[in-house]
Each structure stands twice: as structure tokens, then as C-alpha cells.
Amino acid sequence: QERLVESGGGSVQPGGSLKLACKFSGYIHPNYCLGWYRQLPDRGRDGREMVAYVDNGNRPGYADSVQGRFMISRDNAKTTLYLSMDNLKPEDTAMYYCAVGICPMLGVPDVVKWGQGTQVTVSS
Numbered sequence: 568q569e570r571l572v573e574s575g576g577g578s579v580q581p582g583g584s585l586k587l588a589c590k591f592s593g594y595i596h597p598n599y600c601l602g603w604y605r606q607l608p609d610r611g612r613d614g615r616e617m618v619a620y621v622d623n624g625n626r627p628g629y630a631d632s633v634q635g636r637f638m639i640s641r642d643n644a645k646t647t648l649y650l651s652m653d654n655l656k657p658e659d660t661a662m663y664y665c666a667v668g669i670c671p672m673l674g675v676p677d678v679v680k681w682g683q684g685t686q687v688t689v690s691s
Contacts, residue, residue: 569593569680571665576685579655583689587650589665589682598623600670603639603650604678605661605687613675615664619650620672628671633659655689662686 575587587603595601602620606612619629619639627639638651648665665682672678 569595569667571667571680571682573663573665573682573685576663576687578688578690580691581656581689583655584651584653585655585687586652587663587665587685587687589648589650591646591648591667595667598670599667599679600672600677601641601648602628602666602668602672603648604664604666604675604681605659606664606684607661615675617673618663620668620670621648622670628673652687655687657689657691660687660689 570592572590573587579585600620600622603618604615605618606615617630618633619637621627621639636654640649662684664684666678667680668678
């Protein structure tokens with residue numbers, strides 16, 4: 568059974584950087600997309616928003632709110648997914664979830680597997 572385990576969250580001041588990692592284990596269908604979602608403090612599970620994803624051709628997609636500040640990548644062995652976050656803003660504060668889903672994986676209904684989440688807090 569596939570598992571997704573996130574790490575790398577924490578607290579940072581505005582303008583700071585963090586890098587999240589998601590370690591995959593088990594079988595992931597090669598046609599699935601891999602990505603990151605976040606759940607803002609005042610939102611429920613259904614309100615999770617896509618942050619970034621990468622498809623089976625390694626083509627990335629980003630939410631407009633993070634374009635130019637966040638970068639998604641994966642290691643060559645395709646066992647770990649990363650999210651590099653620069654110039655973080657207070658509105659980036661959220662629980663960040665690694666996800667596997669149906670491409671292009673733009674919304675919660677596209678996700679077939681979630682990680683347990685890692686908290687990112689941006690505050691001065």
C-alpha cells in the first residue's frame with residue numbers, strides 16, 4: 568500500500584524560505600500526478616487548495632498565488648517530492664499536504680491519496 572510522509576515544515580519570518588519533502592513508498596501508478604495542497608486555518612478538508620503539481624512528464628503546474636516563489640521537484644529515483652518555498656508570506660500559513668492523484672490534479676476530487684500533512688507558519 569502506498570504511503571506519503573511529509574517533512575520540513577516549521578515556522579519562519581516573512582520573506583524566509585522552507586523546503587518540504589514527501590517520501591513515497593509503495594506503488595504509485597506512473598500516470599498519476601504528484602503534488603502539494605494546503606489547508607488554510609479557516610478551511611476544512613474540502614477547502615484544500617492545490618499549490619503545485621508535477622505530471623508524469625515532469626511538467627509542473629502552480630497556483631497563481633505561489634507562481635514565481637515556489638518550485639516543485641522530484642529526485643531522480645522518483646521516491647521523493649519536494650516543494651521549495653521562497654519569499655514566504657503570512658498568507659502562506661497552512662497545513663501542507665503531499666498528494667497523489669489524477670492529472671492535472673487541480674482540485675480535491677482529483678486526489679486519490681493524501682499524506683498526513685506538515686505545518687508551515689509564516690509570522691513575524
